[in-house]
Amino acid sequence: MNAVTPVKAGRREWIGLVVLCLPALLTTMDLTLLFMAVPKLTADLNPSSSQLLWASDIYGFLIAGFLITMGTVGERIGRRRLLMIGAVFFGVASVLTAYADSPEMLIAARALLGVAAATLAPSTLSLLRTMFKDEKEGTTAVTIWTTSFMVGGVVGPIAGGLLLDHFWWGAPFLLAVPVMILLLVAGPMLLPEYKDPAGGRLDLLSVGMSLAAILPAVYGVKELAREGFETLPAVSLVIGLAFGVAFVLRQRGLSVPLLxxxxxxxxxxxxxxxxxxxxxxxxxxxxxxxxxxxxxxxxxxxxxxxxxxxxxxxxxxxxxxxxxxxxxxxxxxxxxxxxxxxxxxxxxxxxxxxxxxxxxxxxxxxxxxxxxxxxxxxxxxxxxxxxxxxxxxxxxxxxxxxxxxxxxxxxxxxxxxxxxxxxxxxxxxxxxxxxxxxxxxxxxxxxxxxxxxxxxxxxxxxxxxxxxxxxxxxxxxxxxxxxxxxxxxxxxxxxxxxxxxxxPAPAAPPEPQVAGAADESVPTPAQSA
CATH class of the missing domain: 1.20.1250.20 (MFS general substrate transporter like domains)
Structure with a gap:
């Protein structure tokens, strides 16, 4: 029996890849934008050092905390649907961040931005697996997608710095709005939908345990790095690791695990x-x-x-x-x-x-x-x-x-x-x-x-x-x-x-055949049907 050759991606898939790279780039950009806006932001909102710290960190905390959950949610409700929902919330949260008029509003907006960003990365990356069925094309697509994250880390300081030279501290966050609108318009036309047919119900206890594992662990690690050894971050790290062990044990006993x-x-x-x-x-x-x-x-x-x-x-x-x-x-x-x-x-x-x-x-x-x-x-x-x-x-x-x-x-x-x-x-x-x-x-x-x-x-x-x-x-x-x-x-x-x-290394390509011989020995798709 002849092996089935994977379907090659067409123009629609490659254009769709470009669309999927844009939100990936933005999620990395937003990690750096607030750091650059701190001088102007401090003058306008007058946050305390603790409030400024939370406004800076909560975005990354919640991305890390919700990624596993959102990856599984996408398999339940549809990866493209979750991406569209995330795009709406990311755009709204970007506007709320840009026009925050108090430290409390800024922290809340950044928290919403982090949860929304957690829907984008797993949705975009998993959709590539659906769009690019050929292994070589899939690897190339993932490489391009990965480099968009790297580019975001460089574009953020450059674009943010230019905007901050001419506008108020919140202007760089509005860069996300036209990108999310483009994603909402182009997504349904270019991106396929995929659901896990055997997805089952989402285990909410596992969701809670994953958050209880990741959030304290990330907080503990960052604080220990910033301030050196202190009791609260150390205890937070231990709590996160303990919940991580409990989370793994629970996943092993579930027929449809979160992870x-x-x-x-x-x-x-x-x-x-x-x-x-x-x-x-x-x-x-x-x-x-x-x-x-x-x-x-x-x-x-x-x-x-x-x-x-x-x-x-x-x-x-x-x-x-x-x-x-x-x-x-x-x-x-x-x-x-x-x-x-x-x-x-x-x-x-x-x-x-x-x-x-x-x-x-x-x-x-x-x-x-x-x-x-x-x-x-x-x-x-x-x-x-x-x-x-x-x-x-x-x-x-x-x-x-x-x-x-x-x-x-x-x-x-x-x-x-x-x-x-x-x-x-x-x-x-x-x-x-x-x-x-x-x-x-x-x-x-x-x-x-x-x-x-x-x-x-x-x-x-x-x-x-x-x-x-x-x-x-x-x-x-x-x-x-x-x-x-x-x-x-x-x-x-x-x-x-x-x-x-x-x-193992890729198999060697087949020996070239004499013209006409392939037509006699290998059935065409129509003949196979």
Missing amino acids: DISLFTRAAFSVSVGTLLLTTGLMMGIQYLLATYMQVVLGMSPAEAGLWQLPVIIPGMVAAVVGTGISQKIGTPPVLIAGLLVGSVGFGVLTQVDGGSGTALVVVSSAIMFIGLAPVMALGIGTIVQTAPVERAGAASALASTTNEMGGAVGIALVGSLATAVYGSTLDDNLPDGVTGQAQEAARNSVSEAATVAGELPGRVGGELSAAAHDAFAHGMEIASFVSIGVLLAMAALVAVLLRKAL
């Missing part, structure tokens, strides 16, 4: 989740440090720092697409291994950055890292989605998105904490004479506070403190980079051992 735990018995799936988690974590963690370095040490504005990301993001996007194409010829594991090794070279270059380094070395190291790790992240997401059954693509897509969110939070926490600890210790050993008491304590907290303190001290002492803080921060990045190199090399070895067996 199919059996997916993790597939080596390709579980190794891809682990690789994506660690790769995203290292990239987000080091990008967090580099953003601080570029703005505090090199003195760039957020918009300038965003523009300098273009020489990084563009080669990375090209590498992701090229890597995907190569993986279709030689298999995914060799490309993953090569990407991890190239990424480790980028971190190696970063170890040469010091407090006096210019922009070039930072950009070159970032570009090498991104060229190596962008294909790893794209293929990791693609493997997670492609190895799951089509009826569980929504849950698998949600898990891939959740892995990205958790990876970012954990990466910033661990990499940031390591670099901060090294920074404080190094600065203590190199503080200039005349920096004592509160000034010393403030400078030790962060390189940003050190810059503020240096500006308040007499010229020579302030200059020496600034130089010492810059060198200490660069040393923190150096140590974090060495640790990252070790993690990447260990991941490459793990992929070589485990994933090569789970994802």
Whole structure:
């Protein structure tokens, strides 16, 4: 019996892919827009430090918390329907955010925006599985979709900075409105609908348990990264982990689980989740440090720092697409291994950055890292989605998105904490004479506070403190980079051992046949019917 050849995607599917990339880009943009608007926002709304913190964090918290739930909801009510509902709420929440007239309204609007964003990522990613049935085309589509997330992280600071130069603090959030309108108009015409025919009822207890696991865990990790060890974040993390264990145990006993735990018995799936988690974590963690370095040490504005990301993001996007194409010829594991090794070279270059380094070395190291790790992240997401059954693509897509969110939070926490600890210790050993008491304590907290303190001290002492803080921060990045190199090399070895067996190399193409012979031996679709 001849194997059934998957139907190739047509113009409608590829145009639909572009439409699906737009909300993916926006969800990443909105993570950075509020940070840039803080100076103007603070002047207009006068929020307390706690209110400002919640307005910044609640968007990411609720995205992470609701992704798994929304992925399963999409399989129950229809992935396209959930995407349309999410587009409406995302547009409304964007307007409410832009015109918030109090800190409380801003926090509420950002919370609604986070829940709406949680409907977009799993819906768009799982629809790709329905639209692109050919494995090679599906991998390419997922790669393009993944790069849209990366682009959002660069476009956000650039577009936001330009709008903030001419309008009020809320103007950048209105960028989402025309995109959501386009999605609502084009979606029904271009995107297919899909429901899991055996979806069953949504287990509300599992929904509650997933939120009780993810939200406290993400909060705990972020707060521990920001403030160091404190009782409340530590307890919150433990509570999240406890509910996570309970959630897994419950899923194993359900006939129709919220998250199919059996997916993790597939080596390709579980190794891809682990690789994506660690790769995203290292990239987000080091990008967090580099953003601080570029703005505090090199003195760039957020918009300038965003523009300098273009020489990084563009080669990375090209590498992701090229890597995907190569993986279709030689298999995914060799490309993953090569990407991890190239990424480790980028971190190696970063170890040469010091407090006096210019922009070039930072950009070159970032570009090498991104060229190596962008294909790893794209293929990791693609493997997670492609190895799951089509009826569980929504849950698998949600898990891939959740892995990205958790990876970012954990990466910033661990990499940031390591670099901060090294920074404080190094600065203590190199503080200039005349920096004592509160000034010393403030400078030790962060390189940003050190810059503020240096500006308040007499010229020579302030200059020496600034130089010492810059060198200490660069040393923190150096140590974090060495640790990252070790993690990447260990991941490459793990992929070589485990994933090569789970994802064998593509089969060789069939031998070409003499013209006319194929017509005699292979029935046409009409003859098969």
